[in-house]
Each structure stands twice: as C-alpha cells, then as structure tokens.
Amino acid sequence: MPTLPELQAAFGHALQSGGAPEPMLGDVIQDGPISVVERLAIHRGTFIAGAVGALRLTFPAVERLVGADFFEGAATAFIEAAPPSSAWLDDYGAGFAAFLEGLAPARPLPYLADVARLEWAASRAAHAPDAPVLDPGSLATLSVEAQALLRLAAHPAVQLIALSYPAEAIWRAVLAEDEAGLGATRIVADPHWLLLQRASDGLALRRLDEAEGAFTAGLFAGRPLCELLTPDMPPGLLALLAEHLAQGRFAAPIAPRA
Numbered sequence: 242m243p244t245l246p247e248l249q250a251a252f253g254h255a256l257q258s259g260g261a262p263e264p265m266l267g268d269v270i271q272d273g274p275i276s277v278v279e280r281l282a283i284h285r286g287t288f289i290a291g292a293v294g295a296l297r298l299t300f301p302a303v304e305r306l307v308g309a310d311f312f313e314g315a316a317t318a319f320i321e322a323a324p325p326s327s328a329w330l331d332d333y334g335a336g337f338a339a340f341l342e343g344l345a346p347a348r349p350l351p352y353l354a355d356v357a358r359l360e361w362a363a364s365r366a367a368h369a370p371d372a373p374v375l376d377p378g379s380l381a382t383l384s385v386e387a388q389a390l391l392r393l394a395a396h397p398a399v400q401l402i403a404l405s406y407p408a409e410a411i412w413r414a415v416l417a418e419d420e421a422g423l424g425a426t427r428i429v430a431d432p433h434w435l436l437l438q439r440a441s442d443g444l445a446l447r448r449l450d451e452a453e454g455a456f457t458a459g460l461f462a463g464r465p466l467c468e469l470l471t472p473d474m475p476p477g478l479l480a481l482l483a484e485h486l487a488q489g490r491f492a493a494p495i496a497p498r499a
Contacts, residue, residue, distance in 0.1 A: 302411070303360060337357055338355075391466050393463070393466075434454025457481070
C-alpha cells in the first residue's frame with residue numbers, strides 16, 4: 242500500500258499532466274459509474290479553472306488585450322508548463338510574462354510581456370506583507386565606515402521592473418477602456434525602469450531612466466553604498482537616494498559584512 246505522501250504526489254501529477262493515472266491510483270480509487278480517468282479529469286478541470294481564474298485576477302489588462310479565449314489558452318498552457326506549487330494562488334504567476342514573451346502566437350504584440358511584468362509587480366506590491374520602514378534618522382548614528390558598508394533592502398511593498406515598451410500607458414488605457422488613449426500611445430521600444438510602491442491611496446508609479454534604474458536596482462540588491470556612491474556618479478542619483486529614503490522605500494538595513 243503506498244504512503245499518503247506518495248498518493249498525494251501521484252494525484253497531483255495526474256491533475257497537472259492530464260495523462261494516464263499512475264497504477265497506484267487505480268489500486269486506491271475504484272472504478273464505478275464514473276471511471277478513475279473520468280474522475281481525475283473532473284478534478285483536473287477544476288484545478289485548471291481555478292488557476293486560470295487566479296491569473297485572470299492578476300493580469301486583467303493582458304486578458305483585455307488578447308481576448309478571453311486567447312488568454313484562457315495561454316494561461317492553460319502556462320499552468321501545464323509551470324503549475325502552482327502552493328494553494329495560495331495570489332503568489333502564482335511569476336513566470337507568466339516570460340512565458341508570453343516566448344509564446345509564438347503572442348509575437349505580434351511585443352509589448353504584451355511588459356504589460357504582464359507591470360501587472361505582476363503591481364500584484365506583488367499590493368499583496369506584500371506590512372513591514373517597518375527604515376527611519377532615515379537612524380543612519381545618522383552610524384559611523385562613516387559603517388555608512389559606507391551599509392546595505393539597504395527594498396521594502397516588500399516596493400517593486401522595480403525594467404521595461405522595453407510603454408507598458409504603463411498601455412496598462413492605464415486598457416483598464417480605463419480609453420480607446421483614444423490606447424490609439425495615441427506610440428508602441429515603440431522605449432527602455433526604462435518603473436518603480437511601483439503601495440501607498441495609502443493605492444499604487445504609486447515612478448518612471449526612472451536607465452541610470453536611475455540601474456542605481457536603484459543596485460540599492461535594492463543590497464550592494465554596499467560605497468560601491469554605488471562613487472565620486473563620478475551623476476549628482477541626481479544622490480537626490481534620488483534621498484527621495485527613496487524620504488518615501489519609505491527601504492526596510493530595515495542589512496548588517497554590513499566584514
């Protein structure tokens with residue numbers, strides 16, 4: 242007799258793959274008016290429908306851009322390739338943008354993956370846990386040496402993404418059903434960074450140029466300040482650091498490593 246974990250793994254594999262069930266399931270689930278295969282197909286349909294529904298909630302603009310049928314097909318293919326690893330479906334969809342980028346039928350919409358990246362980042366910011374914000378005044382108590390080695394961490398409710406297309410303009414126009422605004426958006430390559438931050442009144446978005454984005458990415462990655470605050474850095478980046486501190490974009494600092 243297989244163990245419970247073995248049965249759970251076999252059942253999960255059958256739901257995800259849609260193929261013939263492993264023999265052990267046939268030994269445990271008895272045929273009746275509805276066969277084992279048919280029963281599993283019903284459960285698989287429920288599983289797929291639930292995961293597709295979760296993706297719809299996270300990527301509403303993507304669905305509107307491609308239509309419900311295309312979205313369901315793409316979402317189903319994504320689920321089959323990368324099924325959820327947790328029952329908490331708010332955390333599902335991290336790879337959907339990259340999946341769309343490699344999906345042949347989506348190639349006529351080169352901006353689609355960037356819209357998906359924006360929507361995933363917006364979801365991450367919205368569902369992030371509350372965490373203490375770094376008090377800029379606490380940095381004044383550090384020695385000059387400690388300040389130089391300081392590593393900062395992005396607040397969980399702050400997301401930074403690199404984009405190649407004007408995804409924000411497309412996203413806003415689609416969700417507002419602004420056909421004129423969408424038609425007026427120039428769909429051309431436009432590399433930039435976008436900072437998203439959960440605020441008390443919703444979601445705040447801040448566009449960053451290449452230098453600002455790379456600098457902020459370094460900060461959020463925990464690189465020491467002494468590596469980022471170089472003598473030849475553009476003066477605007479120091480002002481941007483001050484803005485990040487003032488706007489509460491950092492959580493508690495990471496202890497310096499020797």
